[in-house]
Amino acid sequence: MSPSTSATPPLPERFRGAAVIGGTHGLGRALARTARDRGLHTVVYGRTAETLSDDGLHPRHLDLCDPHSVRDTPVDVPSPCYVLWVAGAFLKKTLADTTEDEVEQLTRLMFTGPVLFLRRLLAAVEEPVHLITVASSSAWKRRERESLYCGLKAAQATIVRNLVPELRAAHPENRITLINPGGLAVPDFHTGLALDFGAMMDPxxxxxxxxxxxxxxRRTFTEVQILRSREPGSEGTPEVSYGARTPQAPEEPGTATAPPAPTPHP
Incomplete structure (x- = not known):
């Protein structure tokens, strides 16, 4: 389908607020600004949230790698509200070359920190919640030297899918949207990599x-893929499709070795 790009922001209906976990950079910041422009009281959680003080947003310091910050940061937000899980960082390394500290910090930032904070936030909000989770197409695509990053994104997508019956039981108006985007033009996310950001999607x-x-x-759960076009002349144009994707095989296409023929019984 062609991606929707409404010229006039729609009214937020009965939703009053948005809480963005990881809304200080890249797509998270773009989502927070768009929420603000659509009339939502937007609380932005992040390690550098104070830099957004002149943006019409409501910043709250949250360090997802610090268990004390995850446990103590206030979770009172205007409700009913949208809750966005966007926090993340990129790492391109073989697992053997990844340090113990890198494993621990990336796991806290991308999975355990958000899960623990989301647990508190969902328990605190009594009115309907619409959880928007930004995972990644890396959760199902074949990648090289990105095993930790891809594994954490797959875990994020899986836990959110399995939250659906819990949220539906908690309130019939609760919703979940799982977004798996492809490459975004956010240079400070892909630090140190020589990429053509002109062929990537605008956040x-x-x-x-x-x-x-x-x-x-309107449905309780929707999963969406937003991938970038690679067609000449349309590079970087978002292409939207619905539904989950089957994980790609780890081998390069056409290189998989056929299994040996079974040995006949005598």
Whole structure:
């Protein structure tokens, strides 16, 4: 389908607020600004949230790698509300070359920290919640030297899918949107990599698509892929499709070795 890009922001209906976990950079910041522009009281959680003080947003310091910060940061947000799980960082290394500290910090930032904080936030909000989770196409694509990053993104997508019956039982109006985006033009996310950001998706454009999808969602759960076009002349244009994807085989296409023929019984 063609991605929706509404020219006039729709009214937030009965939702009053948005809480963005990881809204200080890249797609998270674009999602927070779009929420603000759509009339939502937008609370932004992040390690450098104070830099957003002049943005019309409501910053709260949260360090997902610090258990004390995860446990003590306030979770009172305007409700009913959208809750966005966007926090993440990229790592391109073989697992053998990854340090113990890198494993621990990336896991806290991308999985255990958000899960523990989300646990507190969901328990505190009594009115309907619409959880928008930004995972990644790396959760199902074949990658090289990204095993830890891909594994954490797959874990994020899996826990959110399995939250669906819990949230549905908690309130019939609760919703979950799982977004798996492809490559975004966020240079400070891909630090040290020589990439053609001109052929990657604009985070502001993708943020508007995500909000349009969430605003139109009526089912309890929707999973969406937002991948970048590689067609000449359209490089980086977002392409939207619905539903989960089967994980790709780890081998390069065409290199998989056929299994040996079974030995006949005498």
């Amino acid at each position: 502001d454009h993708v943020a508007r698509i995500i909000w349009d999808i969430a605003a139109d969602q």
